[in-house]
Amino acid sequence: MSxxxxxxxxxxxVPREDIQLxxxxxxxxxxxxxxxxxxxxxxxxKTIVNLFxxxxxxxxxSFELAQKRLSADTINFSTSVSSTKKGExxxxxxxxxxxxxxxxxxxxxxxxxxxxxxxxISKANIINAGDGLHEHPTQGLLxxxxxxxxxxxxxGLNVCLVGDIAHSRVALSNIFGLKTMGANVSVCGPATxxxxxxxxLGIKVYQNINEAISKNNVLNVLRIQLERNAGExxxxxxxxxxxxxxxxxxxEKYNKDILILHPGPINRGVELSSEVADGPYQIILDQVxxxxxxxxxxxxxxGTMH
Amino acid sequence: MxxxxxxxxLLNPEQNLNRKCDxxxxxxxxxxxxxxxxxxxxxAAVHNFEDKYCVxxxxxxxxxxxxxxxxxxxxxxxxxxxxxxxGFTGIACMPNTEPAIDSAEVVRFIKExxxxxxxxxxxxxxxxxxxxxxxxxxxxxxxxxxxVGFSDxxxxxxxxxxxxxxxxxxxxxxxPIIEHxxxxxxxxxxxxxxxxxxxxxxxxxxxxxxxxIVMRDIMMAEFTGSKIHIAHISSKKAVELxxxxxxxxxxxxxxxxxxxxxxxxxxxxxxxxNFKMNPPLRTREDVNAVIEGLKDGTIDCIASDHxxxxxxxxxxxxxxxxxxIVGLETQLGLALTELVHKKHLTIEELVMKLSIxxxxxxxxxxxxxxxxxxxxxxIIDPDIVWTADISKFKSKSKNSPFDKRLLTGKSIAVISxxxxxxxxxxxxxxx
Ligand SMILES: [Zn+2]
Numbered sequence: 001m002s003x004x005x006x007x008x009x010x011x012x013x014v015p016r017e018d019i020q021l022x023x024x025x026x027x028x029x030x031x032x033x034x035x036x037x038x039x040x041x042x043x044x045x046k047t048i049v050n051l052f053x054x055x056x057x058x059x060x061x062s063f064e065l066a067q068k069r070l071s072a073d074t075i076n077f078s079t080s081v082s083s084t085k086k087g088e089x090x091x092x093x094x095x096x097x098x099x100x101x102x103x104x105x106x107x108x109x110x111x112x113x114x115x116x117x118x119x120x121i122s123k124a125n126i127i128n129a130g131d132g133l134h135e136h137p138t139q140g141l142l143x144x145x146x147x148x149x150x151x152x153x154x155x156g157l158n159v160c161l162v163g164d165i166a167h168s169r170v171a172l173s174n175i176f177g178l179k180t181m182g183a184n185v186s187v188c189g190p191a192t193x194x195x196x197x198x199x200x201l202g203i204k205v206y207q208n209i210n211e212a213i214s215k216n217n218v219l220n221v222l223r224i225q226l227e228r229n230a231g232e233x234x235x236x237x238x239x240x241x242x243x244x245x246x247x248x249x250x251x252e253k254y255n256k257d258i259l260i261l262h263p264g265p266i267n268r269g270v271e272l273s274s275e276v277a278d279g280p281y282q283i284i285l286d287q288v289x290x291x292x293x294x295x296x297x298x299x300x301x302x303g304t305m306h
Numbered sequence: 307m308x309x310x311x312x313x314x315x316l317l318n319p320e321q322n323l324n325r326k327c328d329x330x331x332x333x334x335x336x337x338x339x340x341x342x343x344x345x346x347x348x349x350a351a352v353h354n355f356e357d358k359y360c361v362x363x364x365x366x367x368x369x370x371x372x373x374x375x376x377x378x379x380x381x382x383x384x385x386x387x388x389x390x391x392x393g394f395t396g397i398a399c400m401p402n403t404e405p406a407i408d409s410a411e412v413v414r415f416i417k418e419x420x421x422x423x424x425x426x427x428x429x430x431x432x433x434x435x436x437x438x439x440x441x442x443x444x445x446x447x448x449x450x451x452x453x454v455g456f457s458d459x460x461x462x463x464x465x466x467x468x469x470x471x472x473x474x475x476x477x478x479x480x481x482p483i484i485e486h487x488x489x490x491x492x493x494x495x496x497x498x499x500x501x502x503x504x505x506x507x508x509x510x511x512x513x514x515x516x517x518x519i520v521m522r523d524i525m526m527a528e529f530t531g532s533k534i535h536i537a538h539i540s541s542k543k544a545v546e547l548x549x550x551x552x553x554x555x556x557x558x559x560x561x562x563x564x565x566x567x568x569x570x571x572x573x574x575x576x577x578x579x580n581f582k583m584n585p586p587l588r589t590r591e592d593v594n595a596v597i598e599g600l601k602d603g604t605i606d607c608i609a610s611d612h613x614x615x616x617x618x619x620x621x622x623x624x625x626x627x628x629x630x631i632v633g634l635e636t637q638l639g640l641a642l643t644e645l646v647h648k649k650h651l652t653i654e655e656l657v658m659k660l661s662i663x664x665x666x667x668x669x670x671x672x673x674x675x676x677x678x679x680x681x682x683x684x685i686i687d688p689d690i691v692w693t694a695d696i697s698k699f700k701s702k703s704k705n706s707p708f709d710k711r712l713l714t715g716k717s718i719a720v721i722s723x724x725x726x727x728x729x730x731x732x733x734x735x736x737x
Contacts (some may be wrong), residue, residue: 013507090623111623112507113577132625134507195504274607 003301007126009115010135011177019089019181023145024295026290032069033293043072043303046103050076051110052129059129059139063106066295067173072303075102090114091121098122104303107131125302133167138270139263140173142294146180146217146287150259155182160212162188163222164230164242166195170263175203176221181289188212189244190218192233200266209244220261221246221271236271248275262286307688307735308332308350309726310342314360314685319654320662320672329360331681335583338677340420342585353719353728355685361657361671363395363682363722367635368484368537368609368662369670371427373405374415380614380702382419382427385634387700388612389425390727392634392716397425398668401432402460403529408432408443410451412660417452424725424732428668433472433483444470449479454668459537465488469496469526475561477532480699481558482667484535486616487519487544488585488655496625498571498586506574509625511586513541524551527558535667536560538611539584540585542595549604559667561595562608564640565707567591573707579627580707597650598660607658607663610637614703624732632701635709636694638686645689653688685719692716 003018011019032040039231048067052060058074061132065076077097098103103227104125108113112132119126130136148154159178164169165187179202187194188206207214213219223240224230224240260272260282268274276282311329316339319725330338338346367390372380380388382399389397399416401407414427421425431453432443437460445456452463456476463469464484482531492515496598497503501509513598521537524547527534539545539560551558565583570590573581581587599605613630620627641660645651651659661684662672696713719728726733 089618091621109623111625113624116577133509134505166504168505172505196499196510197501197504200501201504213464236340 006114006302006305007119008137008302009126009128010133010299011137011140011173011180012170014177014180019141019144019177022141022294022301023148023298025301026145028295029296029300030290030293031048039069039071041071042300043067043070044215046072046303047101047105048072048076048106048299049075049077049097049102051097051105051107052076053080053163053274055080056108056130062291063129063295066292066299068300069292070296075175080176084196084228085240094118098124106300112232113227120156125305127298129304130169132169134169135172135173137173137177138291138295138298140177141298142287142291143174143220143261143263144177145290145294146261146283147259149290150283151217154178157183157205157218158186158215158302159183159220160186160206161222162209162212162221162246164193164233165189165198165222166193167225168222170222175201186212186216190234190240209246210250210254213250213258215256216255217260218261219246223263223265224267224270237258237267241270245271245273246276247273248279251276251281259283264288307737309354309735310347310350311360311685312352312354314358314588316360316675317657318362318675319658320362320675322465323325323675324654331640331721331735334357334680336379336394336677336679336681344417349659358718359653359686359688361684361686362675363659363720364393364660364684364717365639366394366610366612366637367398367607369397369399369612369634370614370630371399371416372401372614373419374412375376377617378398378425378702382416383423384700384702385612386420386425386427386616387424388632388634390720391639392636393686393699393720394634395425395682395684395720395722396428396665398428398430398454400457400459400594402437403433406432406437407453408435408448410444413448413451413453421616424720424722425718426451426722428670430455430457430459430484432456433458433463434468437461439468439712442468445472445475454670455482457486459484459486459536461490462486462640466522466526470530472711473487473526473530473532473534477530478667482533482535484522484537486537487516487523489515489518492518492621496582496586497574497594498588500571500589501576502571507576511589513592514541516585517543517547518539520547524556526556527551528554528556528630528659530734533557533559538563538585538609539565539596539605540566540592542592545595545599545604549599549602553603555649559606560599560604561607561664562600562605563609564637565631565645567593567596567600568640569707577624577626578707579622580623580631580705582624582627582629583631584629584673597645599648601650606667607659608637608641609664610709615703615705617677620705630705632699632703632706634701635699636706636711636713639694639713639716640708641690642688643713647714673703682721682722684717686715687718688715690714690716
């Protein structure tokens with residue numbers, strides 16, 4: 001069994017069999033992570049570059065750990081300075097890295113489409129670790145993995161993404177992946193945070209959080225990103241919390257069986273109350289562990305393709 | 307030098323002229339129209355242009371030359387070369403140079419650069435100093451130095467108050483204000499807002515950003531009685547607004563670019579920055595609306611918005627790449643392919659939109675075919691099938707989404723200012 005594409009650029013258009021294969025492979029690696037010696041020699045001799053143009057300690061560490069567990073050689077290239085200001089063009093940077101004979105590039109960038117552009121100028125396998133507000137496929141995969149782990153399936157589940165959908169790559173990857181796997185996907189958030197025409201993708205839009213809670217099996221609660229000018233679209237964090245925040249009170253009243261996901265880092269008291277962030281409904285730390293297993297699966301499947 | 311254009315299909319809607327004949331040109335002046343005798347043809351350079359149209363020299367009223375300031379991307383001369391190769395004998399150049407065209411000195415400099423070129427270059431003056439939207443440029447002085455319109459292109463004239471003053475002032479010499487219509491506060495994205503921007507997670511620019519300024523400008527044109535010209539119109543609503551304004555008798559004209567009547571925002575799915583422009587490529591519905599606008603006369607002319615950018619700058623990450631494409635050398639081919647061959651416009655209508663109307667908007671004389679008049683013409687082969695090839699472009703920059711595109715019809719020669727551009731060469735007719 002192998003994947004149908006040598007890159008993981010996003011979950012848009014990725015066939016069901018591929019997602020299934022990644023999730024199943026991740027299950028195997030998840031077991032490896034429980035062993036006393038958590039390392040397998042699968043990618044020995046492979047060189048992977050983590051090319052991060054945007055600060056993201058969590059994603060980078062998760063990828064790095066996955067690479068180490070697979071015995072790959074890892075190089076980190078991180079900068080938060082955009083190529084426009086750096087003097088060296090993005091293309092030149094990539095050509096330099098390419099000249100060092102790397103096998104895979106994991107890339108995070110502020111601009112949508114950078115991973116796609118990389119596939120045109122590099123021979124390496126490209127893994128998108130987040131491009132602008134476009135996709136973050138490994139996050140989508142680890143969210144699906146975590147949901148599947150709890151429910152034993154994805155098909156037929158009602159999953160709602162809550163928050164700033166218009167400015168979230170996590171939302172898009174979840175939407176594309178979950179729909180392919182047969183889940184019923186909806187979104188909930190203030191009207192200013194819902195992207196144009198999302199309904200035309202067959203996605204229900206809730207503007208009442210209580211209704212979203214009562215109608216869904218899973219809420220994937222997104223971080224309100226002040227660095228993405230969320231402040232222009234909501235009056236205040238306080239108001240957001242009051243009308244869209246997930247609180248224990250709401251969950252108890254509207255749906256005691258709900259599962260809460262959050263991609264982290266959490267703004268406590270904004271999208272989640274502390275009680276929920278630490279409470280019985282959420283699986284936030286499981287998501288972090290699963291993230292390593294899912295990334296191991298992706299790296300392994302792409303790194304051993306012929 | 308005598309040259310003969312044999313068997314041309316002479317077409318000039320301005321003169322109601324539509325006939326097959328020969329043209330004798332001596333030292334750049336048309337000396338005979340009709341069928342020429344052997345004796346008249348001898349010792350002349352004879353070009354047989356059977357089945358080719360001979361039309362008034364084409365004119366592009368929206369070109370960005372990068373001189374002064376970014377001569378590495380385009381100069382007055384290389385841009386004029388590209389214009390000649392694309393079939394144009396005249397262009398108007400936008401003032402967003404460095405420094406901007408906001409002083410008579412820069413106007414004179416550009417005119418000097420183009421003095422000996424076949425292509426006539428008419429500068430557009432900045433409406434406000436440094437195009438900042440704060441104070442009027444020396445408009446009268448610019449007008450005297452030879453500008454044919456005023457614009458802060460790249461952005462809209464910033465406030466309604468300064469627009470009002472610019473329009474009232476320009477009204478004194480009956481020169482149009484050319485507006486790039488975009489509400490700045492709504493336009494901090496990189497592609498059209500629509501289902502594609504949602505799917506691609508790209509910061510969007512709604513068509514509303516264009517429509518609002520078009521509406522403001524229409525009201526200002528009505529209020530001041532001065533002339534407004536809407537540059538690169540791209541949205542369905544904006545076309546409708548212009549249509550209604552024209553019905554009311556407001557002095558408004560509009561242009562559309564070939565990319566806005568050819569491409570949609572589906573192209574952005576490739577993340578190729580050559581599809582990044584401003585206004586952004588819009589939807590199929592908008593494309594159909596601008597074509598409808600061209601057909602019913604709401605849109606007066608076609609202009610390229612020729613915007614050269616260096617490879618290093620254009621080949622950047624999508625959100626950082628600059629807007630715009632080079633267009634002079636594909637414009638006529640696209641217009642013939644997309645509009646004439648698809649039966650949206652007749653060839654006469656195309657000549658109106660690519661030659662006669664832009665000149666009229668800018669108060670420039672329209673070339674006339676009659677004995678004693680200087681020859682200012684373009685020879686068009688409407689049926690030749692060719693492939694656009696950026697490596698052969700005369701423009702210094704190569705940022706085109708139309709590379710390798712198959713087109714039907716192109717210019718094969720232009721004559722103006724006693725010079726001819728033919729078979730990739732400039733020929734001086736004054737010898
Ligand atoms: Zn413009």
